Amino acid sequence: MEGDTGHVEIxxxxxxxxxxxxxxxxxxxxxxxxxVHQKCxxxxxxxxxxxxxxxxxxxxxxxxxxxxxxxxxLAPTCAPSAFRYEDIxxxxxxxxxxxxxxxKKLLAQKLTxxxxxxxxxxxxxxxxxxxxxGDEDLGNKVLKKFKEYGMKTWTDEHFVKVQDPPASGxxxxxxxxxxxxxxxxxxxxxxxxxxxxxVLYARYGEEKELKQLKDMNIDMNGRVMLVxxxxxxxxxxxxxxxxxxxxxVLIYPDPADYSIGESSPLFGHVxxxxxxxxxxxxxxxxxxxxxxxxxxxxxxxxxxxxxxGMGLNILRQLGGRxxxxxxxxxxxxxxxxxxxxxxxxxxxxEKRINNVFGVIKGFVDADRYVxxxxxxxxxxxxxxxxxxxxxxxxxxxxxxxxxxxxxxFKPRRxxxxxxxxxxxxxxxxxTEWLExxxxxxxxxxxxxxxxxxxxTGQNGFKVAASPLLHSLVQNxxxxxxxxxxxxxxxxxxxxxxxxxxxxxxxxxSAAYPFLAFSGIPSVAFRFHSGSSDYPYFGTTLDTxxxxxxxxxxxxxxxxxxAGQFAGHIALRLVHDHLLQMxxxxxxxxxxxxxVQINARVKNVQRLQPQLLPKALTVQWLIMASGSxxxxxxxxAADIQNSDLEDIEMCRVINDRIMTVERNFLSPYVSPRDxxxxxxxxxxxxxxxxxxxxxxxxxxxxxxxxxxxxxRNQFARATWTIQTCANSLxxxxxxxxxxx
Numbered sequence: 001m002e003g004d005t006g007h008v009e010i011x012x013x014x015x016x017x018x019x020x021x022x023x024x025x026x027x028x029x030x031x032x033x034x035x036v037h038q039k040c041x042x043x044x045x046x047x048x049x050x051x052x053x054x055x056x057x058x059x060x061x062x063x064x065x066x067x068x069x070x071x072x073x074l075a076p077t078c079a080p081s082a083f084r085y086e087d088i089x090x091x092x093x094x095x096x097x098x099x100x101x102x103x104k105k106l107l108a109q110k111l112t113x114x115x116x117x118x119x120x121x122x123x124x125x126x127x128x129x130x131x132x133x134g135d136e137d138l139g140n141k142v143l144k145k146f147k148e149y150g151m152k153t154w155t156d157e158h159f160v161k162v163q164d165p166p167a168s169g170x171x172x173x174x175x176x177x178x179x180x181x182x183x184x185x186x187x188x189x190x191x192x193x194x195x196x197x198x199v200l201y202a203r204y205g206e207e208k209e210l211k212q213l214k215d216m217n218i219d220m221n222g223r224v225m226l227v228x229x230x231x232x233x234x235x236x237x238x239x240x241x242x243x244x245x246x247x248x249v250l251i252y253p254d255p256a257d258y259s260i261g262e263s264s265p266l267f268g269h270v271x272x273x274x275x276x277x278x279x280x281x282x283x284x285x286x287x288x289x290x291x292x293x294x295x296x297x298x299x300x301x302x303x304x305x306x307x308x309g310m311g312l313n314i315l316r317q318l319g320g321r322x323x324x325x326x327x328x329x330x331x332x333x334x335x336x337x338x339x340x341x342x343x344x345x346x347x348x349x350e351k352r353i354n355n356v357f358g359v360i361k362g363f364v365d366a367d368r369y370v371x372x373x374x375x376x377x378x379x380x381x382x383x384x385x386x387x388x389x390x391x392x393x394x395x396x397x398x399x400x401x402x403x404x405x406x407x408x409f410k411p412r413r414x415x416x417x418x419x420x421x422x423x424x425x426x427x428x429x430x431t432e433w434l435e436x437x438x439x440x441x442x443x444x445x446x447x448x449x450x451x452x453x454x455x456t457g458q459n460g461f462k463v464a465a466s467p468l469l470h471s472l473v474q475n476x477x478x479x480x481x482x483x484x485x486x487x488x489x490x491x492x493x494x495x496x497x498x499x500x501x502x503x504x505x506x507x508x509s510a511a512y513p514f515l516a517f518s519g520i521p522s523v524a525f526r527f528h529s530g531s532s533d534y535p536y537f538g539t540t541l542d543t544x545x546x547x548x549x550x551x552x553x554x555x556x557x558x559x560x561x562a563g564q565f566a567g568h569i570a571l572r573l574v575h576d577h578l579l580q581m582x583x584x585x586x587x588x589x590x591x592x593x594x595v596q597i598n599a600r601v602k603n604v605q606r607l608q609p610q611l612l613p614k615a616l617t618v619q620w621l622i623m624a625s626g627s628x629x630x631x632x633x634x635x636a637a638d639i640q641n642s643d644l645e646d647i648e649m650c651r652v653i654n655d656r657i658m659t660v661e662r663n664f665l666s667p668y669v670s671p672r673d674x675x676x677x678x679x680x681x682x683x684x685x686x687x688x689x690x691x692x693x694x695x696x697x698x699x700x701x702x703x704x705x706x707x708x709x710x711r712n713q714f715a716r717a718t719w720t721i722q723t724c725a726n727s728l729x730x731x732x733x734x735x736x737x738x739x
Contacts, residue, residue, distance in 0.1 A: 097363070097410040103571055104479060106407055110399030111563050117556040119391045124544060128386075130162070130377040130422035130429075131351030138376055138390075139356045142419045145394050146358030149401035151417070156355040158284045158432045160276040162425045163188040163269075163346040171304055173250065174341040175199070175314050183306045185265030186346060187234055187251070188425055189277060190303040194343045195248040197224045199314060199334040203327055204228050205237035205251075210244055212324045218333065220244040224340050226314060228254040229305075230533055233508045234268040235426075238303045248302035248342040252311025256328070258535040262309030267379040267424070268538050273297030273675050274513040275431030281671035283436035296673050302344045314340070353421035355429045360400055362413040362574060365651060368444055368658075369414035370573050371520075372396060372566060373430060373510060374451035375423025380540030384547050386423065388555065389451035392563045393417055399567070411574035416445075420510065423452065424538075427510040434518050441518060446658050447573055448514035450524040453537070454562040457529025458551045461492040464505040465523035466515055466661060466681070467585035469569070470498070473523060475580075476568040477501070480561060488565065505681065516676035516683065519662030521581065525565060527551075527558050577644045579657050583632040583728070586660070589680055590625045590721065593688040597621065597714075600695035611698050611707040621718045627725035635728060656730050663724035668716045679720050686713055 123141060128134035139155075146153045165171065165186040173181045200220060203209045205227035213220060225241045229251050241249045253266055271277045276284045277295035320335035356376075362368070374389035381387070397417045403409040422428035434441060447469065465473050474497060477489035494500050505512050511522035528534070529550055536542040547555055572580055598618040605612050635656055642649055665677040666686045674684035684690060691714060697705035 098408060098575075100572070100575060103403075103409060103575055104568070106403050106409065107399060107564060107567050107571065110402055111395060111560050111567065113556045113560055115398075116391060116395055116559050116563070119394055120387065120544075120556060120559070123391050123394070124381070124383065124387055126381050128377055128382065129379060130425060131353050132377075135377050135421055136354065139354050139419060139421065142376065142390065142394060143356045143358075146356070146397060146417065149358070149398050150405060151358035151360060151397065151401060153356070153358045156357065156433055156436070158276075158353050158355075158429070158436075159350055160284045160353055160422060160425075160428050160432065161278040161348055161350050162276075162422065162428070163190065164349050166345045166347050169345045171345055172341075172343045173304065173306065173310070176317070176339060181306070181310055183265060183304060183310065185267050185305040185307070186344075187238075187267075187303045187305055188269040188346065189271040189298055190238075190344050190346055191298075191300055192344050192346060193302065194341065195224065195302045196339065196341045197222045197247045198336045199224050199226050199250075199318060199338045199340050200246075201226050201315065201318060201323065201331065201333050202241070203323075204231045205240050205249070206232055207240055210240055213333070214244070216321065216324070218321070220246060222247050223334075224248045224250060224342060226250050226252070226311065226334070228252065228257060228311075229266060229538075230254075230257045233506065234303070234305075235270045235272045235297070235299075236507070238270040238299045238301065239272045239297075242299055242301050246301060248304070250304055250306050250311070250314075250340075250342065252306045253308050253535075254311070255308055257532060258308065260308070260535055260539055260541055262312070263307050264539050264541055265307060266305035266538050268305065269424070269426045270299050270303045271295065271297050271426045272299070272507075274427040274507075274510075274517070275435060275675075276428055277426075279432075279435075280675065281435065283432045285436065293672065295675070297675070302342050304342055304344055314338075351422070353429055355421060355433055356419040358397055358417045360397075360404060360411065360415045360417075362415075363410040364412040364647065365654075366414050368446060368654070369416050370447045370449065370570050371416045371418055371445050371514075372449045372451065372570055373418035373420055375420045375427075375429070375510060377421050377424055378542065379424055379538060381543045382424075383544045384456050384534055384542050385453055385537055387544075388455045388547075388559055388562075389453065390419060392451050392454065392559050392566065393419060395559075396563055396567055396570075399563075400571070411571070412577070413446075413574040415570055415574055423510060426508070427513055430510045431513045431517070434513055438518060441520065442662050443658075445518075445520050446579060446654075447569075448511055448520050448522040449566050449570055450509060450511035450514075450522065451562070451566060452510055452524070453526055453534070454566075455527050455547070455551065455555060455558045456534035456537075457527055458554055458558060459530050460528045461488055461501060461525070462503045462528055463501050463523065463525040464503050464509070464511070465525075466521035467589055468521045468581040468583065468657075468661060469523050470502070470585050471582040472569055472572060472580045475572070476565055479568055480564045482561060488561070507676075507683065512676070515661070516678040516681055517665075517671070519665045519678065521661050523569065525562070527562065577650045578639055578642070579654050581657050581660075583635060583657065583660060584629075586664075586680070587625075587629050587632060590628060590688075593680070593692070594618070594621055594625050596692050597688065597695065600692060600699065604695055604698045607699055608701060611701075611705075612711075616711065621714070621721070624718050624722040624725065627722055628728065631725040631728040635730070638730075652730070656728060659727040660724060663727045664720065666716060666720050667723075668720075679717050685709070686716065688717055691717060 125134050125138055128138050143153055170182045200223040202225045223246050225246045227237050238249050253260060273295050277298050280295040315331045318332045318334040318338050320333045323333055374393040375386050376390055378386045420429035463473055478487050480488050482488050482491040489497055492501055509524045511524040514520045515522040536546055601618055642653060664679055666679050669677050669686050676682035679687050694710045
């Protein structure tokens with residue numbers, strides 16, 4: 001047989017003697033005309049044999065069927081109450097397992113002032129500096145409580161390098177020919193050594209204030225900057241001073257800002273980053289044997305805190321020019337003859353720290369989770385800095401565990417509770433955990449809620465959050481009652497809640513590395529006393545008594561409200577089928593940056609055409625912005641048309657939402673050089689804000705400006721936004737390739 005043209009011929013015995021080859025046979029036609037039986041090969045004998053075989057097969061099959069049916073009839077039958085697969089209750093995702101109003105009521109019932117007050121007393125400690133026995137003891141208390149609540153618990157151990165004040169020696173300053181001063185406060189991660197230079201008063205050390213001094217033609221090279229604590233972090237003050245080539249920075253608490261007395265020491269750190277600065281970008285596990293390396297955020301100048309008394313004594317003796325208008329002081333800026341010597345002898349030590357965790361697992365998407373965290377350590381008692389936050393963390397864990405165990409609440413996703421160590425050294429515990437498990441966390445953790453410093457007053461309320469969470473925050477503000485009749489929003493929000501309540505996320509907040517380093521939407525919040533910061537942060541005076549004096553002894557009540565606010569955000573995220581995140585909020589932010597960049601590019605091309613050619617256009621950035629806008633609108637439409645009964649569809653949509661924050665991290669920069677890679681909310685030359693500043697420098701032909709560097713950063717930022725839009729669009733066949 002060959003293909004469809006082959007045929008078979010019956011060769012009779014009389015034909016055998018005829019000679020033929022294989023080829024001849026396949027193409028040969030017989031000259032005879034055979035009868036029907038011969039043509040089909042069906043002789044009477046063959047037909048009889050075939051019929052007999054069919055009858056035998058039928059009889060054999062009948063016997064097998066009879067035996068099987070008989071055995072089934074004889075088998076024991078199941079009782080009506082026996083388990084059947086059809087009786088298994090399957091989660092369809094059609095509706096929440098508990099109404100949201102019932103969830104809110106349960107949380108309000110569980111979080112009480114009396115239980116919060118009891119936990120505050122149990123977790124108060126006079127000494128729990130990171131890595132100390134007090135820190136370890138407090139961590140064990142938290143771990144024990146998590147276990148009591150029936151949670152799955154674990155710990156995360158790290159060996160981190162920190163700077164502590166010299167154990168046998170001291171740091172010192174000598175102003176002019178005066179007596180030697182030995183401050184007991186210190187700034188971790190300062191450069192070590194001795195610096196000598198003329199004092200220059202720089203108010204808070206902000207960039208705008210240093211620019212004022214520069215505009216006055218004051219030489220800042222080699223000067224020792226004297227600055228007030230407050231407004232920006234210690235690290236930012238030192239970084240700003242280093243940019244103008246200062247030799248050292250002295251930071252004091254001015255009595256106008258801090259009512260802590262003239263002899264109270266200040267503690268803090270000056271790492272312009274977070275985590276262990278000697279393992280940038282990777283975790284400080286004892287088995288990670290990387291060669292020695294340092295974070296780019298470590299300062300190369302000396303930094304030291306001094307008391308208010310020391311600072312005022314120096315200010316009174318300064319000569320030189322008068323301070324700029326608006327600096328609210330009658331003192332002078334300092335003269336070349338106002339020489340001071342600064343000596344810093346901090347010691348680099350290794351400490352073992354432990355982060356403590358507990359988890360309430362979800363019932364549908366258990367591998368997706370919201371993280372709620374609070375630092376456990378402090379320089380002294382740290383009542384506002386860590387005790388209140390840790391107490392709220394523990395009470396939320398107890399309340400939600402009880403809701404799951406006894407009240408039928410079944411969260412769709414998981415909630416992880418985290419107690420961090422070494423927060424005072426720059427969110428070290430939290431950042432090391434992020435660095436250790438970044439590949440997993442960036443895919444599974446969808447929000448971080450920070451509980452550090454949440455009660456520092458009672459007259460105002462502030463929230464710092466990713467734009468994705470703004471709508472969720474607003475809803476929580478409406479639902480949490482501040483008193484009997486008014487919500488947090490009506491009490492503190494006034495007319496425009498975004499202008500009165502929202503504030504930028506601070507770099508020294510543990511929420512910042514979650515957002516800007518890991519791409520996880522984050523929120524931090526606080527009750528505050530008004531325009532001034534809490535005066536006892538970074539001191540040993542952060543006690544329960546002092547916090548009570550500022551809050552009129554309302555700490556437990558305010559802690560309960562803070563717990564309800566954090567709890568509402570967390571529970572809403574694990575309760576609903578789809579994550580409540582407003583993707584369009586980033587549209588406004590991107591467009592705002594695009595408008596600024598577009599205007600500045602045109603100005604530079606007009607004033608400095610040799611730096612930016614006319615061929616450089618903002619068209620591609622505008623189109624990338626449009627791509628994100630269209631992708632976010634398309635996803636909003638998909639959400640509107642989604643079938644909540646389809647668990648897989650809900651999961652796919654939620655995963656698309658989770659990619660947004662992560663894809664705003666620039667893939668073109670190293671975590672060692674620029675750990676906060678978020679192009680919209682991060683820090684570094686890759687951000688859209690930095691592009692705007694770079695254009696301002698190009699416009700004035702600043703020698704520090706680099707047109708080629710700008711064009712590279714500009715192209716990378718454009719493609720980062722387009723990549724985010726592509727990821728948000730979902731499937732590869734849904735992408736908008738107009739760019």
